[in-house]
Amino acid sequence: MNQILAWSATIFSILYGVLTAIAGVGQISEGKIQRWAAWGMIVCGLLVTAAGILLIFRNSLVLGILLAGLLGIHGLAIRNGIQMFGKITPSHHLARLLISAVLVVLTYFGLK
DSSP: OHHHHHHHHHHHHHHHHHHHHHHHHHHHHHOSSOHHHHHHHHHHHHHHHHHHHHHHTTOTTHHHHHHHHHHHHHHHHHHHHHHHHSSOOHHHHHHHHHHHHHHHHHHHHHHO
């Protein structure tokens, strides 16, 4: 069972991280947010991706790297929403929170 959870967390983390990094690249070209914030999304997406890859090797740093990436994504998403729209969209951040919670739980139990 742990193997299934670990592989699920790996695939989900890599997918979510890569998609977040791609969105950051898109934000650089659109110029709707500051470049540092877009680069921050790229870096945080790559952290989530790295956590997924390290989970394959059962590295003890996985949970810390994953949490750092997810917290960075949440913080930057809130900041970018305020900059682009003057407010945050609660449903958007609730969806991100749900995805993050699933990733953390899968990773935690996948490491056990």
